[in-house]
Every structure is written in structure tokens, then in C-alpha cells.
Amino acid sequence: MATKTLPANAPLPVSIDDVRAAQARIAGQIVRTPTLVSKTLSDLTGATVYLKFENLQFTAAYKERGALNTLLQLDEAARAKGVIAASAGNHAQGLAYHANRLGIPSTIVMPKNTPIVKVTQTEGHGANVILEGETFDAAYAHSRKLEAEKGYTFVHPFDDPRIIAGQGTVALEMLEDVPEIDTLVIPIGGGGLISGCSTVAKSEGRDIEVIGVQAELYPSMYNRVHHTDMPCAGDTLAEGIAVKEPGSITARLVEALVDDIVLVSERRLEESVSLLLQIEKTVVEGAGAAGLAALLSEPQRFKGKTVGIILCGGNIDPRLLAYVLLRDLARSGRMARLRIRLQDRPGALFRVAQIFDQLSVNILELSHQRIFTNLPAKGLSLDVECETRDRDHLERLMTALRRAQYEVQLVELA
Template identity: 55%
Template sequence: MMDATSPVAPAEAPARQLAPSPTVDVGPPAAWPTLDGIRAAADLLRDRIVRTPLLPARKLSDLTGAEVFVKYENLQVTSAFKERGALVKLMSLDAARRQRGVIAMSAGNHAQAVAYHAARLGIPAVIVMPEPTPFVKVAATRAYGARVVLAGETVAEAQVEAERISRAEGYSWVHPYDDAEVIRGQGTVALEMLADEPDLETLLVPVGGGGLISGIAIAAKALKPGIEIVGVETELYPSLIAARAGTQAICGGNTLAEGIAVKNVGVLPLAITRALVDDVVAVSESHIERAVNAFLTIQKTAAEGAGAAGLAALIADPARFAGRKVGVVLTGGNIDPRILAAIMVRELTRADRIVSIRVTVPDRPGTLAELSGIIGGTGGNILEVSHHRFFLEVPAKGARVDITIETRDRAHLDEIIDALNARGFIAARVAAAESRM
């Protein structure tokens, strides 16, 4: 469940409740995308997208106990893997359909991928986005040359409008994941990973609608049948876990991983993942948060919540993957800088690097200077001071001072508190929730 203090996606990024593509044809396995089809997609993509690196992550390996390799899809032009499937789909259209144009529905990475590559191919593109979509995402999509239509409060409502426009104006539909051409494009991720590191034993793949993990599973299992494919969902949206079990998913809540907050997986991805994916796990918001922070502070790279889900699974259950060569797909890096900054501060708090202490002091001149001298003398760095005289629990001739300080670790914090108490003050750590009151 979500940690009560976890940062959440902004209210304007609603969970996605997508229906299958109007044109999806699941068919028998023989009709699914194949390894040859994915290889052909790789040929189409060559020199048209970034061939992202798969690099060993020694510090993440030390953190988790697995031998970790990271696939940096956040290095694509639009900072997410979605470009692969979008471009393959667009290039599959004949001249007439290209001339009429395409339509897609998305509040994030898929929108930008379709808009960017449609513009490069000279294809008119309409992107339907929910009305509460953050302006920065709307502006980025428009900047790529797409016509943006704002409709509905949720992505599900935006999809209804996109389908109406498609029927009325003859646009070709580009579904985010429930499309064989899109799945072919996403499968090229696995080709590159196994080309760079053939000895990988497990692939950890974030799961929203299921297009990425479907393509990866087809390619990876064909190249290396014994490889383990593990999907990762957020606990708040365990859609694929429930679908594979034949039960109704209980979904809802604000999540840091809004990119995989999908209530209904695709029809075609569900069929493929049931056959080829070994396991799907769900991770908590706090583990996703830790993974985002680890990518930033350890690997020095930005990961959005959904993009960090694979690493979150390693952090949540290191024993399950210990000693294995694990490929982690960092699917995207489009994260709100404000949320990213909040995560960094929260992780410093968890590590006792930023801490609030409460000191009861006599109300006399020079007290704050004395407190500052003691804290500074022990190597602490004062970040914020809040001085209270009128709380009833404070003595009439006293005051309460809440001080936020930067420390080296818990032992350093204890040293500071002991130094304050030794000088006659009454000092104690303040719980994180209480310090915000």
C-alpha cells in the first residue's frame, strides 16, 4: 500500500483506463509478432531512433545483490521507449493513410513519441489529451507539430473523443500498446539488450498496458528460451497480475508511477504475456520512490516513477534476484522536477541526513546564537529554524525551537542531541509527520 507520506503524481495526471484498440486482432499465436518481425522492426528503426546503451551498474549491484545492467531508454529524444513502437506503427501505414493522418490518445510519453515521429515523416497527427494534462506536456506535444485536442477529465474520456474524431475524419488510430506493430517496435529493446549482454538471466520490465513486455518477451524467449521475464506493476494498479489470474483488479490512487497506472491491459498483450512472461510482481510506492532516488543519486540519471519500477522490484525483494545477471529496463525519464526534488529530500530524511529536532530553551537573549554554536561546533548544518513562544505546553518563561539540520548520519545526529542536552537544553528528534505540523 502507499506510504502515507509518499509523494504522488499531480492531480492532473489521472490513471489511465484504456480500452483495447478498435482494430486489434489477437488471433492465434501464429498471428502474433515474431522474432523475424521484431528484427525487421529493428531494421526500420536503425538510424531513426537512439540505439540506447545497456551498461553494467556496479553500485546498483552492490545495493541489491544482483549483477545489474541498465537499459537507458530515457536517452531517446522524447526520453522514453515509446518512440520505438510509435515509429514502427507509423512506418507501417500506406501512402493514403499517411496522407489522411493519424490520431493517438495519451497524457504523456506516447503522445510525444507519435507527435515527434509523425512530424519527421510528414504525417499529420492529432493527439487527444485529457483537459487536466499539465501544460508542459501539452506544450511539448504541440512543439513537435501535432494538433492537440483537450477532451475529458481522464484518459479514458480522451480515448472516447479520439475514437470519435478518428471515425469522423478518417484518421488512422495509433494505440499505445494494443497493436501488433507497436509491440514489434517495443520488442527491439530485447534484441539490443541480448546483443550487448547475451548472458542476462532475468529481464525486469515495467508494465502498464503490456505492449513493452509483450515485445520483449517474444524476442527474448525466441533468442534465449531459458531467460526469465518478470513484469513489474505498482501495487495501486496490479492490472496484469489480476488479468493473468482471471480476477478483477482493484485499482486506484495517486501514484508516482503514473506511466503504468493502467486499469485494463491490452487484449493482445494479455494473450502474449500469459504465454511467455514468467512472473509479474507489484511494488509499493515507497520502493518506487527509492528506485527513482537511486537512479538519480547513484547512477546520475533521471527516471520517472514508471521508468524506475524494474529497479524497485530489485530493491523490494533482493533475495529473489541475488546473484543473477539482471537487465533492468529504465523505460523513461520524464519526471516533474518538483517531484524529483521532493524525493531527494525525503530520501535524505530516511537516511537521517536531514532531520528535525525540537529544543526547549529559556526565553532569553542569545539563546538561538548558543544553539547555533553548539550545532555548528559538532559539524551540523542548520537548514531551517522555527521559534515558538505561545504554545501552552511551553513554559511561560521558555520557548520551543524546531531546527532542521543536515547531518552525516544517525550517529552524528545523536552526537548533536547529546551535545545540546549536555549544555542544559532539552533536545529530541521530531518525527517526520510531526515536524510538518
């Protein structure tokens, strides 16, 4: 497949020189995160997979790069008045952290329903947090109102050449460390990261394929590029890239430089978060796992290629992470809930438990249901949560229960 190249006669809003200037500007003030090969993920996908660990930044996301590059270009008057942004995510923390370091006042406007942990984390980086409105759009409108009233400098999360150039330093580092990378797989929300990285990938004679990744629930940039009208709504694990309207600057760069956009399912995102924790021992949020989700979704597309994946963030709620890991155990057959029909008589539970014991299956939890069931009054439903070695072990257990004349069904996940 032929890859896109830099247009010859139409200069784009961000150049490789802008990205190199950003790299020099922010050097020593952000973490130069490692780019490491994953042998296990390479074996699993058929590609040679390199991971860029941006979840190791101080605020656990690449967003620091663009925010810092922007802050360092403000004049003294703008620094004195301060900056403002609308964000409940990684942009808020990255901007607040570096503004605080540089002695620049920062104000972050968040919707009123923002989880308290995100509010306290952002305040912990020295920002003045204002809760306004029930939606991001309302918070954004309020931030622009304060910008006009107070003379603050508004720092956009993605649609700003300074932000884009800063995010592009991720790709510069990757290609300095691993020049043989021939494919970059990059999450797309508003488009700042992929705009900066594709600027690098298509410059200086490089012929690197750039593939964007969006959650199926939020195909906003996909819609823009392909002139489709798929809905953007729903609860996605990848809330960091759940953007309804991409930027105008970023859309121009994506249309010019990005070779294709892949949409990934929630199930693939969950699987990828779980795999990265189990295999690489690294915590990523849903958006950070999107690149791997694309490889798992379309292995033939990437087979034999040397692929760079950006683990763009690691800010995931611990409780949500626990749910994702447990659901992955259930899908792989290592944890299951079986619904077994019993007769309500002494010894019934004991006899079922014997079968679990004979097959060395660990019972985690039991739940009898006598009332809210469509079984006859003398029947009962028993739900058993159990732990098995793998899918084959689970199948052997279910076969043994059926041979013993029990009706049994697996309670499946969505």
C-alpha cells in the same frame, strides 16, 4: 524456478519475426541506446545489473519505437489523413515527433487537466493537441470519435501488435549487446513493453526469466493474471505505468510468457529514482526506476543473477525530482527536521545553536512556534531543518540535545 516457454500449438499475436522486422524497419531512425553494467548497483543488490538507457531517446522514452514501427506501416492514404492518439505521456511525444519527421499529420487528445509543460512539448513536436474531458477515459472516447469522423488512424499506446513488436526491439538490442543476461525486469503499465520484450526473451531457444513490475497503487496486470481485485488508484510517482485496464492483446502475451509480476512501493520508487541519479548520473521518471525498485524490494530473488533493467523513460517534472531527492536525503539521515521544546527566554536559541555548532551540524532553516502549539504560554516549539553527514551523525546530535535536557523529536517522513 522453471521459466515459461513459448506455447507450442497456440500462435501468439506477436512473433520474434515481427520484432526482427520492426528492428530492420526503424533502424537508423531511433537511438540505439547503450546497455551498460552498473558496478555500484551490482554490489548493492547482489546481482550483476545491466541498465538499458532508453531515457536517452530523443523524446526520452522507449515509446518512440512502437510509434515509429506503426507509422512506417501505414499506406499512403492513411498517411495523408493523419494519425490520432489519446495520451498525456510519452506515447504522445513519441508519436508526434516521428509523425512530424515523416510528414504525417498527428492529433493528440489530452485531458483538460494535463500539465501545460506536456501540452507544449507535444505541440513542439508538431502535433495538434486537443484538450477534452477531465479524465483519460473522456479523452480516449473523444479520440475514437474523431477517428470515425475524420478518418484518422488511431495509434493505441500499447494494445496493437505493431506497437508491441516495436517495443520488443529494446530486448533485441540488450541481448545482442549482453547475451549472458538471464533475467529481464520490465515495468508494466498497459503491457506493450513487456509483451514485446518477453516475445524476444522466450524465442530461439533462450531460457530468460521475465519479471514484470507494477506500482502497488496500480496492480492492474497483476490483478488480471492472478485473478485478484486490488484497487487501482492514487498518486503514484510512476504515472507512466499507472494504467487501470491493461490491453487484451498484451494480457494474452503476459499470461503466456511472463514468469512473475512484482509490486513495488512508492518509497522504493523514490529511492530508485534518487539512486540512479546519484550513482549513474542519469535522470529517470518513476516508471523508469521500477525495475531497480523491484531489485531493491526483493534482493534474494535476484541475487547471483545477470539482470537486465530497462530505464524506460526520463520525463520527470524537475520540481517533483527535487522533492524526491530531498525526501531521500531525509530518509537517509543526511537532512532532518528536529522539533525541540524551549523555554521562551533570552539566550534559549543561542544555547541550542551551540550544540549544533559543537557537532558541526549545518542549520538550514529555523521556525519558532509560539501560538499554534499545545505547550504552555511560556513554552515554544522550535523546528530546525539541518544537514548531517549520515544517520549516525544525526543520532549523536539528538543524544547531545537530550543530555542538555532538551525534549527533541525527529519529524519523520511517511
